[in-house]
Amino acid sequence: MSRRSSAHDASQKIPTPTAPGIADQTLAIQDPPESPVTVSTATVLEDVTESVSAKWIWLMVIAQFGTFVAFITPLAISLSIRLQALAPGHEEYLGYITGAGAGWVVLTAPFFGVLSDRTRTRIGRRKPFTIVGMLVGIVALFVMATAPSVFVLGVGWVLAQAGWGQVLASLTNRTADRLPEQQRGKVAGLIGFATQVAPVLGVVAAGSFASNALLLFLVPGAIGVVLTLLFILFVGEPDSRRMKFPPLSIGSTLKKFVFNPRQYPDYGWNWLGRFFFYFGLSLNTTFTAFFFAQRLDLTLTAVAGLIAIVSVGGILTTTLGAIGGGFLSDKLRRRRVFVFLSGILFALGAVVMAFSYDLPLLIAGSLISSIGVGMFSAVDQALLLDVLPERETDAGRFMGITGFATSVPQAVAPLLAPVFLLLGATGGEKNYTILYLLAGVCTLIGGFLATRIKSVR
DSSP states (O other): OOOOOHHHHHHOOOOOOSSSSEEEEEEEEESSTTSEEEEEEEEEOOOTTSOOOHHHHHHHHHHHHHHHHHHHHIIIIIHHHHHHHHSTTOTHHHHHHHHHHHHHHHHHHHHHHHHHHTOOOTTOSSHHHHHHHHHHHHHHHHHHHTOSSHHHHHHHHHHHHHHHHHHHHHHHHHHHHHOOHHHHHHHHHHHHHHHHHHHHHHHHHHHHTTTOHHHHHHHHHHHHHHHHHHHHHHSOOOOOTTOOOOOOOHHHHHHTTOOOTTTSHHHHHHHHHHHHHHHHHHHHHTTHHHHHHHHHTOOHHHHHHHHHHHHHHHHHHHHIIIIIHHHHHHHHTOOHHHHHHHHHHHHHHHHHHHTOOSHHHHHHHHHHHHHHHHHHHHHHHHHHHHHOSSHHHHHHHHHHHHHHHHHHHHHHHHHHHHHHHHTTOOTTOOOHHHHHHHHHHHHHHHHHHGGGOOSOO
């Protein structure tokens, strides 16, 4: 389905290894075209043309499901409940907290991606980051649960981004390392479904423990630990201790935070489209609890249980979008049309919600949007793996750069949202109509930009 540009093919010369496992290779990498750099390295050789087993797929899906239960539940509801208890009437603080956490990712994601690519341990390159991230993530949840102030709550969320975000990044890097082209849509569909359903389970748990701050955060965290451990314990990764890399200077490390879109245009279009989609998504989801509370004239605590019910209803539509889109994109050998359609569906749902003041219409808009989110999360991830540059040596680096396309919107959108909420606001009520309309426009642009990709159908 995807094909590398001739320039990319010409820029890498990789001799066939004489033995399986780990073999020394010499790669001539042209980074930009006019300044060739020769890198002597050893790579962990896994046959990326051979299909992975059902065990590998399901343990990866389960691990990412658990990570999202632990990680996204605070963003979906738990942070809002704790913030309401610590600073009633100041929902704008939620934007500052989530923005600070996303800012951490912006500053560190490519660095950890490069570090992961070059990590040499008996258990592989990615697994150490999964383990350490999980431990940091549990500490973060405890900090948020016991936070005595908004500032400490924000520190806890930054730690959660550092910990659980790294778990998610390491798992995603493993899909880039190992998944063959013919399974990318299918696996991305299953993961997309799992990661969209995970917050539903988290919100249901949060609704049950809304009055107990400790359980509110630690029950989803415990689910995340158990499910992630299954992948750590039962899925192997090649020993990376014989890998060899040239030393990195500060300058060469900083250069790895960016890429040349002219050299990798399709990756650039995918990055930009993802940026716009997640900017719209962040506008839509960050203030969901406050939005429902205002539109339905309910307290935030009462809304927690209602959002849980609405979220459960979204499981079917998320399944339709993620698994349906992922499997069909593999079968039809098409990616772009499904990504474009996902942007249209999300925008349509956002428009319905923007003008809704009763529960049935709010539910209808939410379900329509969930189809779009599910489809985008699956097919755009497969599209990313199709156009990912320098997979053999720098997969973690480019996956880290891709993280900018989600972390920057998650940092900026919540900070800008309060400005739009105040436009034309009257009687103390926030202007959620304009916020949701803007979200729809952004996701529509994000879906359209996928059509600019040339190497993938």
